[in-house]
Structures are given as structure tokens and as C-alpha cells.
């Protein structure tokens with residue numbers, strides 16, 4: 001398979017399986033979420049945010065090539081930032097505040113849905129344990145993220161009072177961060193997936209990752225939209241407010 005056809009195969013996986021197809025995504029972006037459903041999303045998505053730099057650190061711990069580590073380390077810096085200015089994690093907590101949550105409550109990780117925690121933990125383990133090709137390929141959902149971030153900025157600004165340039169700064173910043181990361185990751189995968197078996201491995205990794213994202217929105221939808229069955233220990237409306 002040529003590089004072009006492998007890239008097309010990976011993009012097709014996104015077209016069919018990325019979480020922009022999930023009903024919760026449409027509900028959120030079209031203004032259909034109640035304030036508590038938005039809060040539930042912010043609390044649960046925190047678990048993903050918190051896991052990303054940990055999985056990138058797990059990835060880097062496996063890289064023997066300093067050039068690869070040099071490329072990868074900006075991902076951790078993007079999320080953790082410096083002491084003064086912070087990074088994506090701090091910007092996420094701005095969003096938490098804007099929707100009326102106590103940022104310390106959100107940062108504590110309390111109330112996260114069990115399925116969400118399982119999914120993000122699985123992502124960290126996958127990147128730590130699987131062949132490097134699959135660890136890199138699993139990050140390629142970011143090929144599809146800028147589109148969803150643009151839709152989110154536009155949809156939230158249009159429909160919700162809490163949305164502002166400041167509260168949505170997380171997503172705006174990702175519009176420039178993600179393409180830089182994914183350009184490197186895609187090039188690396190297209191170069192290193194040089195046998196049919198490795199092409200299949202890359203595709204499987206991307207499917208695994210779309211499942212990590214999909215499972216999180218399924219859990220959210222089931223707990224807070226339909227049928228509204230909140231698992232034991234998960235966040236209940238009214239908790240963790242500022």
C-alpha cells in the first residue's frame with residue numbers, strides 16, 4: 001500500500017468513527033445541553049485532559065531517540081505549561097469556573113464516570129505497552145480534532161452564556177497546537193508502517209483510540225441524558241459548584 005493509500009485508510013477511520021459523530025457532540029454544539037449536562041461533560045473531559053500529558057510522558061519514557069523526544073516534549077509543555085502562564089490544564093479549569101464549577105473539585109477528579117476512567121487509563125496503558133508504531137498512531141485522532149474544536153467554539157459561543165474568548169481559550173489554543181503534533185505523528189507513521197502488517201497495526205491503533213473517545217461520550221450520554229442512570233460514586237448535579 002502506498003503512503004497515500006495508508007493516509008486515506010486512516011482518514012476513513014476518522015470519517016466513520018471519530019466522536020464528532022456521537023449524539024452527545026451534536027447535543028452540546030447545538031445548544032441542547034442543560035447547564036448540568038455541560039458541567040458533567042467538563043468534569044469527565046477533565047479525566048482525559050489530565051491523562052494526556054501522562055500518556056505523553058509514558059511515550060517519551062520509551063523513546064531511545066533524542067530527536068523523537070525533542071519533537072514529542074512540546075505536547076507535555078502544551079498541557080502543563082510553565083508556573084506563571086500554565087497550559088491546557090489551567091485553561092480547562094477556566095472553562096470549569098465559567099460553567100459554575102469549583103476548579104479544585106474538577107481537578108480532584110472526583111465524580112468522574114467509571115467508564116471514562118477506564119477509557120483514559122486504557123489509553124495511557126496502550127501507549128506505554130504497545131509497539132511504538134501503535135503508540136504514535138493512537139495519537140492520530142488529532143487529525144480530526146481541529147474541525148471539532150472549531151465547531152465547538154462556534155456552537156458554544158452561539159448557544160451558551162458561559163462561552164467567551166477566555167472560557168473557550170483551551171480550544172482556540174488547540175487549533176494551532178494539534179496540527180503541529182499531528183503533522184509529525186502522521187509523517188512518522190506513514191514512514192514506519194512499511195509492511196501490510198504494520199499498516200494494519202497503525203489502523204488498529206487508530207480504531208482503538210476512536211473507541212477511547214467514543215466510550216467517554218457514551219458514558220456521559222447514558223448517565224446524564226438517556227436513560228439518565230448515574231453510576232454509584234459519579235457526579236450528581238449540585239455537587240462541586242463554585
Ligand SMILES: O=C(O)c1cc(C(=O)O)c2c(n1)C(=O)C(=O)c1cc(C(=O)O)[nH]c1-2
Nearest residue numbers: 052138139140141142144145148149174213
Ligand atoms: O476536543 C476533542 O474532541 C479532542 C480530541 C482529541 C483526540 O482526538 O484525541 C484531543 C483533544 N481534543 C485535545 O484537546 C488534546 O489535547 C488531545 C491530545 C490527544 C492525543 O491523543 O495526544 N488527543 C487530543
